[in-house]
Amino acid sequence: MPTLTLLQAVNDGLKTVMRNDPTVLVFGEDVGPKGGVFLATEGLTEEFGVERCFDTPLSEDGIVGAAIGMAMNGLRPVAEIQFQDFIYPAFDQIVSEAAKLRYRSGGQYTAPMVIRTPYGGGIRGGLYHSQSGESYFAHTAGLKVVIPSTPHDAKGLLIASIEDPDPVIFMEPKALYRTLKGEVPEGSYTVELSTLREARAGKDVTVFCYGAMVTVAEKAAEQAATGGIEVAVVDLRTLLPLDEEGVLDAAKRTGRVVVLHEAPRFCGYGAEISALIAEHAIEYMEAPVVRVTGFDTPFPNTLEHNYMPDDRRVLDAIEHVYNF
Amino acid sequence: MTAELQHLAPDGSPRGDVPELEGTFLRELFVHMMRVRCTDERMLKLQRAGRIGFVGTAKGLEAAIIGSAAALQARDWLWSGLREGGAAVMRGLPLSEYVAQMYGNSHDTAKGRQMCNHFQHKASHYPSWSSVIGTQLVHGVGAAFASKLRGEDAVHAVYFGDGATSSNGFHSALNFAGVWRVPVVFVCIDNGWAISVASSQQTAARSYADKAAAYGMPGRDVDGNDVLACYQAAHEAIAAAREGGGPSLLVLKTYRMLGHSSSDDPTKYRDDDEVAAWAAKDPIDRYERYLVERGVLAGGERQAIEADLLRELDAVIHEEETVPPMPMRTLVEDVYAEVPPHLRRQFNSFIAVAERLGYARPGDGAFPL
Ligand SMILES: Cc1ncc(C[n+]2csc(CCOP(=O)(O)OP(=O)(O)O)c2C)c(N)n1
Numbered sequence: 001m002p003t004l005t006l007l008q009a010v011n012d013g014l015k016t017v018m019r020n021d022p023t024v025l026v027f028g029e030d031v032g033p034k035g036g037v038f039l040a041t042e043g044l045t046e047e048f049g050v051e052r053c054f055d056t057p058l059s060e061d062g063i064v065g066a067a068i069g070m071a072m073n074g075l076r077p078v079a080e081i082q083f084q085d086f087i088y089p090a091f092d093q094i095v096s097e098a099a100k101l102r103y104r105s106g107g108q109y110t111a112p113m114v115i116r117t118p119y120g121g122g123i124r125g126g127l128y129h130s131q132s133g134e135s136y137f138a139h140t141a142g143l144k145v146v147i148p149s150t151p152h153d154a155k156g157l158l159i160a161s162i163e164d165p166d167p168v169i170f171m172e173p174k175a176l177y178r179t180l181k182g183e184v185p186e187g188s189y190t191v192e193l194s195t196l197r198e199a200r201a202g203k204d205v206t207v208f209c210y211g212a213m214v215t216v217a218e219k220a221a222e223q224a225a226t227g228g229i230e231v232a233v234v235d236l237r238t239l240l241p242l243d244e245e246g247v248l249d250a251a252k253r254t255g256r257v258v259v260l261h262e263a264p265r266f267c268g269y270g271a272e273i274s275a276l277i278a279e280h281a282i283e284y285m286e287a288p289v290v291r292v293t294g295f296d297t298p299f300p301n302t303l304e305h306n307y308m309p310d311d312r313r314v315l316d317a318i319e320h321v322y323n324f
Numbered sequence: 325m326t327a328e329l330q331h332l333a334p335d336g337s338p339r340g341d342v343p344e345l346e347g348t349f350l351r352e353l354f355v356h357m358m359r360v361r362c363t364d365e366r367m368l369k370l371q372r373a374g375r376i377g378f379v380g381t382a383k384g385l386e387a388a389i390i391g392s393a394a395a396l397q398a399r400d401w402l403w404s405g406l407r408e409g410g411a412a413v414m415r416g417l418p419l420s421e422y423v424a425q426m427y428g429n430s431h432d433t434a435k436g437r438q439m440c441n442h443f444q445h446k447a448s449h450y451p452s453w454s455s456v457i458g459t460q461l462v463h464g465v466g467a468a469f470a471s472k473l474r475g476e477d478a479v480h481a482v483y484f485g486d487g488a489t490s491s492n493g494f495h496s497a498l499n500f501a502g503v504w505r506v507p508v509v510f511v512c513i514d515n516g517w518a519i520s521v522a523s524s525q526q527t528a529a530r531s532y533a534d535k536a537a538a539y540g541m542p543g544r545d546v547d548g549n550d551v552l553a554c555y556q557a558a559h560e561a562i563a564a565a566r567e568g569g570g571p572s573l574l575v576l577k578t579y580r581m582l583g584h585s586s587s588d589d590p591t592k593y594r595d596d597d598e599v600a601a602w603a604a605k606d607p608i609d610r611y612e613r614y615l616v617e618r619g620v621l622a623g624g625e626r627q628a629i630e631a632d633l634l635r636e637l638d639a640v641i642h643e644e645e646t647v648p649p650m651p652m653r654t655l656v657e658d659v660y661a662e663v664p665p666h667l668r669r670q671f672n673s674f675i676a677v678a679e680r681l682g683y684a685r686p687g688d689g690a691f692p693l
């Protein structure tokens with residue numbers, strides 16, 4: 001099996017679907033001859049022509065709105081928003097239109113489309129090249145929200161998202177694009193949406209996380225193990241619709257839970273996990289759930305390494321719930 | 325089709341009614357243009373050495389940026405995008421603050437919070453842009469509304485690129501400005517590219533200037549590599565706006581000579597021939613020939629000016645390089661006027677770990693609760 005970076009796995013996923021399904025189109029800003037600012041779409045225009053992979057004018061609202069119309073009329077658009085931070089000009093089209101189309105038309109019209117977008121910190125991009133806005137979308141009924149954390153899942157989840165009958169926000173952890181390598185099967189395969197993955201087994205504490213924070217959790221778990229604490233790391237993979245049973249099972253197994261994300265804390269995704277556990281598994285809990293998150297501030301620049309949760313903060317939380 | 329306004333041909337020879345400007349002013353313009361180029365050069369060097377993260381250069385755009393902004397008065401506002409830092413320096417931003425912003429150190433007036441090339445200078449009415457293309461256009465319109473309401477005669481020059489003309493902000497800004505007849509000059513720096521997307525793919529219109537008609541304002545094409553044409557066109561548009569004549573759109577046609585930023589490889593998407601054709605129209609070379617011909621500049625003086633500018637830059641870089649970043653507690657400051665209790669608690673639990681593990685610095689200490 002070839003070893004690919006997460007970025008190459010995304011590229012491979014796009015090529016694989018485009019070879020199998022002529023209705024799949026890729027478009028956005030700089031995705032054509034340049035191959036995307038991160039090179040996720042490198043080689044697509046070359047292989048599939050400008051009819052199937054092309055640059056658009058600089059308007060996210062235009063990109064997403066047009067994708068909805070294409071999806072309503074028989075195509076499978078995969079739109080790229082260059083940075084998740086720049087998705088907000090398209091927020092109206094996503095929240096008011098794509099998400100509600102099936103419901104408001106009684107199922108007569110649908111928008112089977114994917115919006116791919118790199119998210120997250122770690123590249124010294126400051127306020128507007130670093131955000132983790134998953135909660136805005138996870139709060140929107142009708143969308144699916146998917147975030148891979150490994151090359152294998154990036155390809156399998158992307159193909160599953162493109163084949164899915166509903167609109168998917170596919171957020172790619174840009175901090176892992178080139179730093180994470182892994183085995184990726186050739187050809188087409190899918191990773192089922194709304195299923196979580198146990199990235200590491202452990203009986204003492206469960207850390208729930210997704211995206212770039214999975215590697216941070218694994219690092220902290222490694223250090224905890226040297227101190228005799230066995231930590232399970234659970235990669236949620238799909239935030240909406242969530243694998244609720246999987247979450248509750250994993251929480252019950254240890255009774256001690258840390259929730260980790262780089263997005264701000266208040267109304268962040270961790271609040272949903274905490275509430276789910278409080279509602280359905282409180283009797284299994286040996287300690288209060290602890291959240292490790294970004295600050296409730298805009299994303300900084302020079303101090304980004306202090307803003308983003310790191311293994312030190314995660315380990316501190318693990319020890320806290322373990323010793324509670 | 326109206327022709328581009330041009331006063332200097334690429335060989336530096338005068339065209340049409342060349343504006344009558346004093347020698348000292350003409351010379352200053354040249355120095356400001358040279359400073360832009362020298363600054364880019366030094367910043368790129370720092371970026372390659374890993375000292376700063378990112379540079380958005382203005383090579384090729386010096387005439388457009390400096391010529392147009394030179395027509396503004398001190399009380400006027402300049403709403404910037406990625407590449408107008410040189411205009412800020414000309415209008416009063418200290419070079420040390422420019423360099424501090426690139427380092428994001430504790431001399432940076434924005435406290436190191438924004439990525440590189442996001443300058444601000446309140447004293448000369450120069451807010452930084454966010455990074456989100458097109459948003460500042462509408463801010464300029466609202467601020468011009470406020471100036472007009474108070475009966476002040478400040479003009480607001482709003483800068484943006486060819487790519488930004490596709491943003492929602494462009495439409496809203498020109499539409500509102502036209503309806504309100506506010507004192508705004510929209511300065512579109514059409515540098516041929518929005519990262520890898522050619523200007524020709526951004527619009528089906530003949531020129532961005534044609535869009536002005538739809539908003540009920542004049543639009544004008546200008547040779548953006550001709551500093552005198554850029555100055556003259558801006559001068560006329562600013563005067564009209566100041567006298568209550570309403571907004572207008574200038575399109576300064578120029579060319580981004582380098583990549584979109586230090587992270588971009590333009591050879592993947594454009595021809596060397598196109599770049600070479602524009603190099604032959606270089607705004608600094610052209611202006612130098614004109615100034616030498618007029619006797620404002622001596623032949624070979626450019627090298628001396630360049631050496632002075634580089635010396636000045638190197639001294640500033642030397643100073644700023646060792647300035648430390650802001651203390652960690654600035655992470656939670658300036659979110660609101662006061663640091664609210666929940667942010668104090670978040671910071672305090674963070675700093676407790678940092679202190680215990682020894683990576684806190686003096687001045688990082690906890691907030692009183
Ligand atoms: C809303 C938004 N979408 C995308 C981007 C990413 N981006 C940064 S600069 C740029 C191109 C801008 O082109 P132009 O307006 O011509 O300005 P130039 O860089 O040429 O000066 C793009 C697409 C962004 N910053 N904001």
Ligand SMILES: [Mg+2]
Pocket residue numbers: 485486487513514515516517518519
């Ligand atoms: Mg441009």
